[in-house]
Amino acid sequence: MIRRTSPWAWVWLLLGVIYFFVPLYATIQFSLQAKKGVLSLTAYQNVLSSPAFFSSFAFSFQTALITILVSALLIVPTSYWVNLKLPRLRPAIEFLTLLPIVVPAVVLVFALIRTYNRTALTDSRSGTYVLLIGAYVMLSFPYMYRAVDTGLRSINARTLTEAAQSLGASWITVLFRVIFPNVYISLLSGAFITFAIVMGEFTIASLLSQPAFGPYMNQLSSSKVYEPSALAIISFGLTWAAIGLLEVIGRRLPGRVQLVGGR
Amino acid sequence: MAQSVRAETNGLPPVARPAPRLPLTWLGVVPFFLFVAAFLFYPAFSIVLQTFLDPARNFTLQNLSDLNQPIIISSYIYTIELSAVTALIGGLLGFLLAYAITIGALPAWLRSSVLTFSGVASNFAGIPLAFAFIATLGQLGLVTQALRSLGIALYPNFSLYSFWGLAITYVYFQIPLMVLVMTPALDSLRTEWREAAQNLGASSAEYWRYVALPVLLPSILGTMALLFGNAFGAHATAFALTGGGAQGNVVTILIGAQLSSDALSNPGLGNALAFGMIVIMTITIGLYSFMRRIAERWQSS
Numbered sequence: 364m365i366r367r368t369s370p371w372a373w374v375w376l377l378l379g380v381i382y383f384f385v386p387l388y389a390t391i392q393f394s395l396q397a398k399k400g401v402l403s404l405t406a407y408q409n410v411l412s413s414p415a416f417f418s419s420f421a422f423s424f425q426t427a428l429i430t431i432l433v434s435a436l437l438i439v440p441t442s443y444w445v446n447l448k449l450p451r452l453r454p455a456i457e458f459l460t461l462l463p464i465v466v467p468a469v470v471l472v473f474a475l476i477r478t479y480n481r482t483a484l485t486d487s488r489s490g491t492y493v494l495l496i497g498a499y500v501m502l503s504f505p506y507m508y509r510a511v512d513t514g515l516r517s518i519n520a521r522t523l524t525e526a527a528q529s530l531g532a533s534w535i536t537v538l539f540r541v542i543f544p545n546v547y548i549s550l551l552s553g554a555f556i557t558f559a560i561v562m563g564e565f566t567i568a569s570l571l572s573q574p575a576f577g578p579y580m581n582q583l584s585s586s587k588v589y590e591p592s593a594l595a596i597i598s599f600g601l602t603w604a605a606i607g608l609l610e611v612i613g614r615r616l617p618g619r620v621q622l623v624g625g626r
Numbered sequence: 627m628a629q630s631v632r633a634e635t636n637g638l639p640p641v642a643r644p645a646p647r648l649p650l651t652w653l654g655v656v657p658f659f660l661f662v663a664a665f666l667f668y669p670a671f672s673i674v675l676q677t678f679l680d681p682a683r684n685f686t687l688q689n690l691s692d693l694n695q696p697i698i699i700s701s702y703i704y705t706i707e708l709s710a711v712t713a714l715i716g717g718l719l720g721f722l723l724a725y726a727i728t729i730g731a732l733p734a735w736l737r738s739s740v741l742t743f744s745g746v747a748s749n750f751a752g753i754p755l756a757f758a759f760i761a762t763l764g765q766l767g768l769v770t771q772a773l774r775s776l777g778i779a780l781y782p783n784f785s786l787y788s789f790w791g792l793a794i795t796y797v798y799f800q801i802p803l804m805v806l807v808m809t810p811a812l813d814s815l816r817t818e819w820r821e822a823a824q825n826l827g828a829s830s831a832e833y834w835r836y837v838a839l840p841v842l843l844p845s846i847l848g849t850m851a852l853l854f855g856n857a858f859g860a861h862a863t864a865f866a867l868t869g870g871g872a873q874g875n876v877v878t879i880l881i882g883a884q885l886s887s888d889a890l891s892n893p894g895l896g897n898a899l900a901f902g903m904i905v906i907m908t909i910t911i912g913l914y915s916f917m918r919r920i921a922e923r924w925q926s927s
């Protein structure tokens with residue numbers, strides 16, 4: 364049955380468009396006003412030519428990649444194993460991977476710092492970096508697990524495993540040459556959302572005193588007027604790129620992943 | 627995890643294996659559980675535990691009763707009000723948008739645009755979001771200035787750094803979340819139900835009152851609980867807007883301030899604050915999953 368579009372639908376859409384696009388428009392407009400009287404890209408030039416921008420961006424980029432790697436190495440084998448051998452554990456794993464939503468980032472980092480206070484994890488640069496990665500991997504679990512679990516359920520892991528094993532493959536071969544390539548696309552969708560979250564994350568990075576992109580953005584706002592708007596646009600573009608790629612990949616996916624980021 | 631199974635089994639002394647089929651499969655999930663224990667369970671557990679311990683490690687309720695001071699009580703109330711208001715507004719507007727792209731039958735390309743944009747906007751939070759609203763509704767913001775040229779002075783009656791300023795900013799990540807969660811729920815409303823109601827002579831209002839809303843209510847309430855938790859745990863957005871002072875602020879900032887400056891100069895109190903948040907979040911998410919389970923009865927087929 365084809366229904367006509369309700370006029371109210373257009374009203375609500377218009378309302379949404381106004382609320383969501385006015386701030387974006389204002390930010391773009393604001394970011395172009397660094398030179399008095401004319402529209403210019405000066406704010407963007409200032410941001411992009413600052414070494415602090417690049418070092419913090421590179422830091423967060425690297426952190427995001429490590430987070431994704433660690434998360435994938437934990438999630439894929441675990442959910443594969445659970446799917447194959449321990450289906451009873453599935454609700455427990457699902458619950459654990461959703462816990463980071465119950466424990467807000469600020470509480471998580473508070474607990475980590477308090478608990479590991481005066482140990483190697485808080486006394487050294489590399490120690491706090493381990494805490495940072497650990498916290499980010501926890502944040503990535505809800506997305507990574509759901510993405511990988513949906514992927515695994517759709518490929519019939521058991522048959523693939525038995526086929527590979529009957530051809531003489533070891534567990535490691537099965538995992539890295541059969542399972543990983545088959546959940547690659549699902550994994551990517553979890554990875555993009557993780558990337559978007561880590562790149563903009565402020566709370567954990569700042570409380571762990573890490574030279575990340577989020578704290579850098581915040582710091583800039585205390586000394587600059589127009590540059591923060593330029594940064595906001597750059598950051599928004601970054602999120603768009605990550606989610607846009609996710610959407611493109613998502614069309615090839617059996618199930619969709621819920622998207623919620625760090626606040 | 628396959629590697630560790632091998633490593634662990636090889637490490638065991640051979641005498642410890644009486645039968646060829648010792649149940650060792652659980653070893654495969656050990657790395658994951660260890661990780662969760664180290665980076666979530668143990669720290670969270672130790673915070674809860676320490677809430678009930680004094681510096682000499684004796685049981686105490688002092689930390690909890692220390693929460694009973696004006697600055698903290700008002701901070702909790704402020705945060706709960708902020709979360710409730712943004713969950714309600716975000717929930718309502720998000721529902722209407724989800725309605726527009728599902729039952730409202732907007733063209734398919736608009737539907738997918740709204741969903742994609744919601745995916746982006748629900749992640750566009752924290753520091754950049756605060757910047758965007760400063761550029762919009764701050765003292766020098768575009769909308770503020772546009773209204774001023776029309777003779778409407780937003781400031782000093784309104785401030786982006788006040789309750790309503792925070793609320794209007796939070797709604798930016800609340801609406802998209804509502805859209806993302808409610809769209810599948812609205813999709814699951816079957817046209818047969820509407821046709822059946824119409825055949826029985828129900829008006830559109832009656833259909834909504836007696837069929838659609840009762841079916842959707844668990845989803846709506848559950849998602850609003852999720853939105854509440856979403857706002858309650860938010861830290862970066864509020865921090866960027868308010869500058870992170872401990873005075874008259876959201877609970878998350880109070881906790882953050884405990885770490886960076888020990889603003890309340892009492893470590894036990896920080897634990898109690900975090901404990902309070904965990905309790906509220908647990909109730910909220912519990913409510914969400916309870917409502918979800920009810921909602922799934924209608925969405926399963």
